[in-house]
Amino acid sequence: MAAVLEKLQEFQREITCSICRSYFSEPVTVWCGHSFCRACLSQSWTLGATAFSCPECRQVSPVRKFPGVNGLLAQLTDMGKELCFLHLQSAEGQSHCGRHRKVFKLFCEDDHAPLCVGCSQSPEHGAHKLSPVEEAAQKSRKKLQHIRSDLQKRFDEAEELLAQEERLVDDWNWVIAGAYTKLHQFLREEESQCLERIVEEERASQDSLSQHRQALQDLMLVLQEAGHQPNMDLLQEVKQLLGRSESVLSQRAKVVSPELREYPIPGMIKMLRRFRVDITLNPTSDNPFVTVSEDLKSVKAAEGWQVETKHDSDDFVYHYVFAEQAFSSGRQYWEVDVTQLPQWTLGIHTPFLRKRRGRNVDSSPPVFLLCCVKKEEDYYLQTYPGSLNHRIKVRVPRVGIYLEYTPGTLAFYNVLQRSLIYRFYPIPFTDPITPIFCPGPPLPGSKAGPMTGLLELPDEDDASAAAPDNYEHEDTA
Template sequence: MAFAAALAMLQAEARCPICLDYLRDPVTTECGHNFCSSCIHQRWEGLQGTFPCPVCFHHCPDRSLKRNTQLCHMTEIAKQIPGMRGKGKRQKEPLCKKHREGLALFCEKDLELLCAQCRVSSNHGDHPLMPMEEAAATHRRKLKSYIESLSEQIKDTENRSEMQVSKCFELRQRIKHQKDELHSEVKQLKHFLENVQNAMLIRLLTEKTYIEKKIMEETNQISNQSSILTSLLADIISKNLQTDVDLLTGIGSIHNRYNNLETPATCLYELKEESCSLAPHYLGLHKMIHTFQVDLTLDPETAHPSLIISRDRKSVTYRTSFGLHNLQARNSYPAVLSSEGFDAGRHFWQVEVRGTGAWSLGVCKESFPRNAPMLPTPRNGCWQIQFWANTCVTCHSGNRQCIGIFLDYELGEVSFYNLRNISHIYSFSGSFTEKLVPYFCLGPSSKSFVMRIVKDEW
């Protein structure tokens, strides 16, 4: 039996791990494994750079392989050994544990070896049965197809691993780019921005650490998947080199492992964009306007009786003469509010004014009593500044007055800008706790006074 087993092992060693047939024109790779010359070159077809060994996945530097003349002679000798494999099988033929008869059939449903008596058993009577040799040939073909699929999956996991490394590098580059931008922004106001800069860098580094940790976790999952695939591939290759009986024994485990393979999910991570959170007039008026400008409309329901709202709800005009009998209306301020209000964020709007006399702009609380004879001050919930036009402004765009108002709700700041000479006029600072609404007020004038909300004037 030992002699027969040794001859069987000799015949197995004389077979190609790729085609599973006797070696034809055998060649040896750098790692010491032997293949048919045509099989290994076909497996490496289309590859460039490195060429993995199908058995151990060692990367061979090139396609140049050494022809193994001695192995070629040994293969020819192994072919000429008559019937030793068959004798070995007869000597080692396992018996059915239940009926003590030779195993000659294979149940395709339960993936089990059966004897002739098992065929009529109630457990397998209606199951598809095949002769052992035919079943072994069928499953050997299936295992061979698994080998190619697993090789592709291993290649895919290697590519995905490289992509993870690339993502990590890209992340570092983007972090570096954002850090450079932040340093550029704070250069002019270094003393004021020092605390802000440190806080933002900490957030960036925290985000970097978090995402890198996630990427490493996914890389480890992919590495584990690669190990599982490699182990399964090695088991299948080993299974294919076994006798029919050994191949079919426990074949279900191989199928289950292959069919239950799962590919680790890859999550996409978006780096949060950081930007300077200072009061926007530090970042430049032009950038502030284009970033935070909003489109407002006037609310006719909030307009004082002396004010006329245009059809497009963008302009308000003060009418100089009308009958006003309501004492409350006579004593209240001629103001109107915007239809839009804000309880968070940053917002910028522009107002163009023509006429003579007093007028004011700002924001007020939604609950501010507009019709009461109350002075609009921050204490009363109205943050506004008053302007005065001494001469009538013509319709020429160069002589108009244009004021920009910026609200930073979280910072608690309302700022006013002269958009004609690009200058900062004044800023209110406080703490906002309820919705704020843009506030527009026109006073009596000798000529028609028009205030208009404009947009994209810059």
């Protein structure tokens, strides 16, 4: 019996990773012949020096290529785990130490190994933390239960994100198809390619979320089953379960709020500039919170507009400036430079809207707005009214606004990216429409810059070259 146990222990050493001291998980064998868990080797190399070296013998790899999984060693590891499991199920192996023939009463939390009293007195475990088996098992169950609860929250979040992504497929098809309608005689091929790209990106996003949700569900089932295992079985698997749980949780979907996707529409900005108008600001809009320039082309937050504390965007007070122009027919397009403003609002004001059959417009707002707000380290574009509330990779430096009185369209564009941000349609206009501007609210302690209307606009092909030098502008205190 002792000889069999010795052979089994030797076999265990052969299928044990020298880094984590556990059975191999996705074993990989490096050039010198030593083997490690794939995750352990990856972490060792990530944290190491510039050259890849073996964590055991320190030989430097001749190539910087990560080895593939050793399938044969993985099979041997599974066989070894099964043999050890069968040994633990035997009368001698299940609850008795093979060396001292005594009952396992303690559990070493450093080595994750059961010990008898004799083993616990050896110098090998002298400085280790030892706990009674029952106490260690209870502690492990609590950890797994906590992880399972967290997994349920992540699973619910993944469900909601997946549902949101499914809704975005139809939304973006409608938005982009509507934008391309204006150029359908010239851009049929581009329109088709763009719509295909939307479907592919949404499908890829859905697939990623589905895989993440499935991983959460699978792990929850595994943890649920583990909670009902006998103490010794649980303790044998707890380290692997904790490692797997940490790996799955680290893959949590990053996009809690959707990111605004950019779909450039070739020729759109150039076409819209055919309808550009000269917008000047109404000097009577000047007040203690905003200041209009002498040439009536720009506006900035005045020193009287102080934001002492950080609030949610819904709590901010907005101070608007109206344009001198009002439009009651035709098509108009104007652009605004917001490079130096971390937060701003652009839009239109209309006193009344006509009633439209089949829809309740009595409660429709007198303004239609696009807002840029900063929340912690991220920037968001929001519409009021409307459903847009999306993060953006880089702040939009120049916004184009297109207004069509009939059938009632208001659209916002990222000029430099030549992409649509959002479109209100249809709006039942009845009265003259006035553009409005808001250069804030300013961030606490920041130096406010101007919001400037642009009259002389470059050609679309020169848009990238016309980007301001401080396009990646950082807020200055």
